[in-house]
Amino acid sequence: MCPFCPSGAGIINQRNSTLSSESARLSPRVALDAARKPIPCNVCGSSEQQPFCPENGLSLVQCQQCGLVYVSPRPDANELYALYGETYFRNDESGVVGYTNYLRDEANIRKTFAGRLKRLERYVQPGRLLDVGCAAGFFLDEARKRGWQVEGMDVSSYAVEYARGRFGYDVRHGSLTDLDYAAGAYDLVTMWDVIEHVPDPLAYVRKAASLLRSGGVFALATPDVDSLPAKLAGPRWVGYKLSEEHVYYFSTKMLTRMLEEAGFEVVNARYVGKYVTLRLFLDRLGMYSPVLAKSLELAERAFKLSEWSLYVNPFDIVAVTARKR
Ligand SMILES: [Zn+2]
Secondary structure (H helix, E strand, O other), X not given: OOOOOOOOOOHHHHHHHHHHHHOOOOOOOOOOOOOOEOOOOOOOOOOOEEEOOHHHOOOEEEXXXXXXXXXXXXXXXXXXXXXXXXXXXXXXXXXXXXXXXXXXXXXXXXXXXXHHHHHHOOOOOOOEEEEEOOOOOHHHHHHHHOOOEEEEEEOOHHHHHHHHHHHOOEEEEOOOOOOOOOOOOEEEEEEEOOOOOOOOHHHHHHHXXXXXXXXXXXXXXXXXXXXXXXXXXXXXXXXXXXXXXOOEEEOHHHHHHHHHHOOEEEEEEEXXXXXXXXXXHHHHHHHHOHHHHHHHHHHHHHOOOXXXXXXXXXXXXXXXXXEEO
């Protein structure tokens, strides 16, 4: 077990202990027999919905009023949050859920975050920052190095304990909507790869607005269901993780609508990439083109290039920067 893992933190840790003895690499899943309820649209409240991309078998629906794509029926928030134990951050099925080894990928994650932060500083100078869904705290640490006063939160008790233990920052455990933060106190709120995971994304966006000072900046990144790669790949799009990890799929247009309704003005929206190892890149490429990925893997093994770092922009992850009016 990880030395930072909390003891007695509920079912996910019991499940992880079992996994550790059998195979520490299995991915976390919501139990097949967990209750799943139909969900109304998070943005407009309508219950009129049609199946969306049914070939991928993910119970995706599209709101007939506003076009939001989401999972319905689906498990409740506690079942969803229970996914984010230690095995979420380290498993052998990251094409399905979570990460192969989040902690081992620290250097790449830091490089990605440093680039994003540097760009954000065009819109806001270092001040007080809250990173929502901060995971192991790598973004917080990059931000602190650049002069930010940092705080974080995450629904994963495993990640929160790790971030606190390693960096000593003020990192809280829970859902953003349940945590008590000072209103109007922050210069920047970030939400990297988070909004597609949470049960009530509109409430998260509204809470972010309430925490920011007037003129403060909110930045998020999420897969874009309306991007060209998503349309071209159809049900095989890598954004459709085959678990219940991603419960909402946004377009840039939908994000803009939500942000404007919450009192933001969108100042920038662009497709962003990430630094990844060649091994991860080939793994994801294999989901689209197994033959090409297999031939490149031969070169990867021959030249021992698997840990090579490269910046990959698949043009299907949108990063939106918005200013509080
Ligand atoms: Zn709707």
